[in-house]
Amino acid sequence: MLGGLGDLGHAYLGILNPFSILLGLSGALTGILVGCLPGLSATLCIALLTTLTLKLDANNAILILVCSYVGTLYGGSRSAILLNIPGTAANAASCADGHSLALRGEAGRAIGIATSGAFTGVLFGVLCLATLTPVLAHVALDFGSYEFFWLALFGVTMSGRIVGDDPAKGWLMGLLGLLVAQIGQDGLYAHDRFTFGIEALSGGISLIPALIGAFGFSEILTTLSNPNLGRIIDLKDSTLPRFREVVRYWRTALRSGAVGVFTGCMPGIGEDAGAWMSYAAARMFSREREQFGKGSIDALMAAETGDMSSIPGHMIPLLALGVPGSAPSAVLMAAMIIHGIEPGPMLMIQHPQFVFDVVAMTSLAMCTILIFGLFLVRPLLYVLRVPRAVLMPIIFMLCCIGAYANASRLFDVYAMVVIGFGAFFLRRRGYQMAPFVLGLVLGGLLDKSLRRGLVLSGGSLEPFFTRPISALLALAIVLTVLLQSATFRRVLARLGRRAGTAPEP
Amino acid sequence: MSDRDPRAADGVGAGPPYEPAGRADIRQGLGWFALGVVVLVLSLKMARLADQGVPPYAAPGLLPGLLGIAMMAFGGQVALRGRRAYRRHHGGPAAGGEPQAPQLAVRRLLAVMALCVVYAVVLIGHGLPFWLASALFVSTSILLLQAPQRRAAGRRIDAKALAFAVGMGVAAGLIATLVFQTFFLVRLP
CATH class of the missing domain: 1.20.20 (F1FO ATP Synthase)
Structure with missing residues (x-):
């Protein structure tokens, strides 16, 4: 315990220098700018910045990425409030109430509440990150191939279930991601799979180009094919953070923080789930629930606190288990691996200081959004006025650099373009990209865990179902899939009715 | 997510x-x-x-x-x-109407796709300096994408619009090369 506090103190001292603070500020500023622009996601921002930070040392690179992650989600609330278009999907819950406040001439107040809610959410999440990660990592040391197999499958299943309106389509995208992850040499015997004699495919489809294609190029095509942008509402009142409102709505802030962290801890569920669940919980308990959707402060506070607290929440399974909670955290994980840090249960043994370094980085990110919320709200809004016709070609140029830079292979640029086209057409048909990304990230772990587990058990499936955590995860997955079936729900309802009407003995 | x-x-x-x-x-x-x-x-x-x-x-x-x-x-x-x-629904639309997707600007979309493919597959990584390839791509894209708005406003692509597009393209190519290659030591295609 005291050792942990010492490590935490050391981590804070490590980033309290002008260079780190400057890096944090620049990362957060980039994130806010990207977040302000509807369509450009946190995933794309982190993937592009991963390229830019390749030659920096691990801690500085991750500091920039963490700050940009926090900044992007915070920046997304600007366009939600002023344009009624969420900058990132996580800000969708803020649209109705934030924009209603803006229409009433209280845009500055709404931005101030978003800033204070975001700060409170990240603060709550940071406390949970510092305390829960070492505990979970300790528990995860007992995990074997069986548990990791189910955990990887659980991430993809939950992502497919929660994201979007159609679980079957979500799971199909998860399966597609898992399948694409199988391309190239397999992890146990280095045997080529699905390479069709193309040498470049032996190395597999790299994560960063795939993510840039799925989230960057497809977004460029989506934006340019539908170029109409709504009217931007002018700011007339003060945009200063409103901590008085946080005190007034402290129950909402605390509840939303807890909901955000909880959803963040669940592998595969993204930041938007944190925002929507916090919103729903606030509506359930609020005294002004009839105002929800019409400019409620309580609702805006809940949505912004919920999505921001889920960021540190996502880092808990990422660091402790090596299983990312969302698409942006999947890129963060890839960046950590590029910089020689392997997240997972062994992290607390191999790099124990790093977990506390991430806590300190997230705390710095939290402070940067407060600084930008205090001083730079109005100038940053000019980015919303940049024409898409000018911005998008430049973003595509950055996408090409991002895809190429990690391995210096032109093949990665081609892979990015192909995946981008595929993602664009799939998105137009209602398929979400998040389960695909989770599948892509977790495909290797799933394959290795399944076959290693079977080798260890001599081909028996028994340990996959008899070890306590394995059994629990397997049950959760089976129930998640079965509950989507109308027939199963009918059977359950019939059983429930029968139990309810059964005569008492 | x-x-x-x-x-x-x-x-x-x-x-x-x-x-x-x-x-x-x-x-x-x-x-x-x-x-x-x-x-x-x-x-x-x-x-x-x-x-x-x-x-x-x-x-x-x-x-x-x-x-x-x-x-x-x-x-x-x-x-x-x-x-x-x-x-x-007997082969008809769902009750209450199927949700309608906004009409895509198909020609615009095809043009953007073609430009992106030409840039990614032909222009970069085949001998042309990165800044020049990027300048060509960005300038052409800006001109092409702004053309419908200009047409709708009854304006033609004049020297000013051309200079803006070329200026943006050259600036984007040079700044990206400088920032990535010189400052951050990242290899460019």
């Missing part, structure tokens, strides 16, 4: 307008089912490595095969669901 398409609620993610209820699901479900069959067949044909002492339950094709089966199952479910919806 955070990167869910925020405009899905605006209908951008929905299928084409006036399509009979369920038909899209039938088509897509069958597509997924076919992909599952192909994956399963390729997995079964994959080397089992038995000559290297690899047991059948650790063969490289095990997980891909299972993924193929799962794809067939979910693809089949989507297709069946579509078939039920199609029958329920």
